[in-house]
Amino acid sequence: MSHSLHFFTPSNLSAPKQSLPKPSYNRWFPVTSLSPKLISIKASTSADPNSSTTSPQVLISDNGTGAGEILSFTPQEYDTPPSQSFLSDSSSIDVDAVTEVELKENGFRSTRRTKMVCTIGPATCGFEELEALAVGGMNVARINMCHGTREWHTRVIERVRRLNEEKGFAVAIMMDTEGSEIHMGDLGGASSAKAEDGEIWTFSVRAFDLPRPERTINVNYDGFAEDVKVGDELLVDGGMVRFDVIEKIGPDVKCRCTDPGLMLPRANLTFWRDGSLVRERNAMLPTISSKKNCSLDWLDIDFGIAEGVDFIAISFVKSAEVINHLKSYIAARSRDSDIAVIAKIESIDSLKNLEEIVQASDGAMVARGDLGAQIPLEQVPSAQQKIVQICRQLNKPVIVASQLLESMIEYPTPTRAEVADVSEAVRQRADALMLSGESAMGQYPDKALAVLRSVSVRIEKWWREEKRYEAMELPAVGSSFSDSISEEICSSAAKMANNLGVDALFVYTKTGHMASLLSRCRPDCPIFAFTSTKSVRRRLNLQWGLIPFRVSFSDDMESNLNKTFSLLKARGMIKSGDLVIAVSDMLQSIQVMNVP
Ligand SMILES: Nc1ncnc2c1ncn2[C@@H]1O[C@H](COP(=O)(O)OP(=O)(O)O)[C@@H](O)[C@H]1O
Ligand SMILES: C=C(OP(=O)(O)O)C(=O)O
Ligand SMILES: [K+]
Ligand SMILES: [Mg+2]
Structure with missing residues (x-):
């Protein structure tokens, strides 16, 4: 069974289609079907996508027969661009072994949605220790430039890369700057x-x-x-x-x-x-300082750019200006840069300018260690809740950090209060939880990670079952018509997924944007995010509910779906009959289908 809703808009016609004849936007693009059931959604806008006179219209026509038929479709009056592969190794799919086992053993529904960041230090910098963390579910390895030498950091980065190459993980690397504290x-x-x-x-x-x-x-x-x-x-x-x-x-x-x-x-x-x-x-002092007697932040940043880290976390951010400055610095220095900038919220100034800072950043960290030294401790929980909420509203990933399992630096079990703290961050639906000393220099890094993992999975399940998550208003974040369509598609798809109880959402995304929009909706089912580049795959590893795969795909959704179905089936990760909703940012569409 397959139902397809397609939104044809100017944005569908952008991307790698320069050589194609320019279609007219002032007409309807019907989607026809071979089956008796036809659903077509049409958008008409003025010919100039940038024109201020753009007048979107969406019409849904349903030729109305019962559900359950096989639907395939051929867009007719619209010139479908030729399928394009973005990578040559078109016959494979990358997913890490841990996720694969988790999916097979627990089923889609019970996979962990909350991501885990581990600070790497003397306790975990060896290849085997890093591998143990990756096996334990580490999604992002953080190196803190406050500690260790440049050579030490380089070695850790090398090892994480080797781990990814040799063992198929997609562990992302976050470099955390020293800041001006x-x-x-x-x-x-x-x-x-x-x-x-x-x-x-x-x-x-x-x-x-x-x-x-x-x-x-x-x-x-x-x-x-x-x-x-x-x-x-x-x-x-x-x-x-x-x-x-x-x-x-x-x-x-x-x-x-x-x-x-x-x-x-x-x-x-x-x-x-x-x-x-x-x-x-x-x-x-400027947030990004160049200090005489300790590691230079700008040098750290140059180091991060040269190493091609996935995230740079900026300590003691005071304003959006710092973030904008750094982003343009990165853009000028690494041409096809996809280094994401994470703002650490850990000072009074950062709380004052919270919204503009988050807006300017690619994500934020609730850095409770220093935050708790700058504002009274009893104000930290409400600050955390506010930061998590603003990040989700602005569609930026958020990490809750520091002292989550502090006692596990020395002891093999957490305190009940620590478990409650982790639960609260999971319940707030933060994207990620972070270990600091617990993994960097503690005696039980793997056990600490296992506690994060089991508490996350349990609390996520509890809240899904109880449907207790508070409704959060998600304001529009897109600035263009096309972005608004993506947003609408994602929120509709997430809602449909919850209402229909589907097994998984599939999203085909080049930049990761559409995947993040789905993640933002925090749907009940996991989100399989297919992307064609390794760096996007690593970056998606920080976001709630996303299971990132690397696979080459084309602009032809039908063939993308068939290809992913057969690759995933061959690995036993999905089976015939599983109900899936697929969305794509190339051909803005929602499709509901059972895996054939
Ligand atoms: N690269 C490193 N080399 C040595 N020790 C480290 C390293 N990274 C972290 N640590 C240790 O782990 C502790 C917790 O790490 P983190 O929270 O990142 O730093 P801090 O406590 O300075 O904010 C640090 O205080 C330090 O003792
Ligand atoms: C994560 C934090 O920053 P750092 O560990 O770099 O001080 C914090 O202050 O909570
Ligand atoms: K730091
Ligand atoms: Mg700090």
């Missing part, structure tokens, strides 16, 4: 430093020779000793350890410990005066 030095190689109640510690902008003098901490920001005042409170990692500033001696700031605790290398520092955060540095 104030942080401690690397403790001269020590893994931590313990501050006891009442102890006097020196925080200094001087660089020390090794071994580091007792109770001294190097600070990365030259202006630190000038900006800080006697009487200020100094917080390590948003309050893990607290000090009172008692004396300033040139570059040295003497502090008394008031809340004892363990300080980790390069821990974040904030200072507070009269109950408010002193934001001198963040206000003064």
Whole structure:
């Protein structure tokens, strides 16, 4: 059974069809069928797609027989462009082995929708450890430029690439920049430093020779000793350890410990005066800084571009301007760049300018670690909910990050509170969850990932069964008529998929845009996203509910469908009778069919 709805619009005629005769848009394009049932949806617009007089009209005609016939169609008065393959290896399909097993074992419905980002560090940088994470479901590997050397990062990237090549994964790489926060030095190689109640510690902008003098901490920001005042409170990692500033001696700031605790290398520092955060540095310095004494952000960015990472995450974003600036920088330096820019929301300024920042970015991260050091902790949950919501409304992927399973750095099981926190992020339908220390330097990276996975799958199922997800209004995001059609197609297709209880949505997408529009609707069934390039496939790996495949396809949907059906059937990933809804951004259409 197959039903096809086709929307013929100027956008259908764009893409790689330069040599084709230009069709007239001022007429109807009927879709005829060999079967008794005919559904045609026609759009008519003025001849100039850019014309302000464009007057869209959509007409649905249904020759009305019962459902269930085989429908095939041939557009008649419309010159169908010749089928085109985008890649030569047209007979294969790429999907990672883990997804394949998951689909076969659990069935479509129970595949995980929430994506997982793992920070790679000393605990997970080896090939085998990386492979274990990939097998455990890691969708994106994050490297944090705050830690490790350039060579170390290069090696990790190489290994992830090799893993993808050799084992068929599509793990994307996210490079996270250092940003302009104030942080401690690397403790001269020590893994931590313990501050006891009442102890006097020196925080200094001087660089020390090794071994580091007792109770001294190097600070990365030259202006630190000038900006800080006697009487200020100094917080390590948003309050893990607290000090009172008692004396300033040139570059040295003497502090008394008031809340004892363990300080980790390069821990974040904030200072507070009269109950408010002193934001001198963040206000003064550009987000993307070029610092003398630590890794240079611009060099990091050049590094990321040269390495061809999939995502660059920008720390301490203050405004949309920074994102726009970086995006044009990337565009100028990598011609066919598809590096996505992720804005980390972790400062008061980023909350103030949230909407414009998200709009300018390709995605956002709720970076709760630093956010919780900048706003009162009890405000972090509502900020998270708001960021997640705005991202979905603006159709940008969103990652919830930091301390999700913090106790698992040391222990093999999470706390109940941590499980509840993960559940809440899943329930909010964030695109992705992120591990930091848990996977970078913890003792149980694989177990932490397994907890994210099992909690995600369970909570997703619960909410589907209970139909408890709150209805979210999804405002139009498209700026052109063609984009609006794509959006309408996706929201209709998602709704149809829920109402008909279909097994999967299929989307054929070159840029990934149509796939993201489907993902945004958070449908009950998984979304099989077929794309012809590896980089788009990797990028889609960050988005909720998308199972990205790489396959070459043409502009002929009929043959695309037949081809994917037979490739997926041959691998046992779908079977005859499965009910599928397919949409495509080449020939804006919705088709409902049973797998033959
Ligand atoms: N490349 C690395 N080399 C060494 N340690 C790392 C690396 N990446 C992360 N870590 C460790 O994992 C911890 C958590 O990582 P992350 O959250 O990314 O950084 P931070 O805690 O500085 O915000 C870090 O504090 C650091 O101890
Ligand atoms: C993810 C975060 O950023 P980073 O780990 O780089 O400090 C955070 O602050 O929560
Ligand atoms: K960072
Ligand atoms: Mg941070």
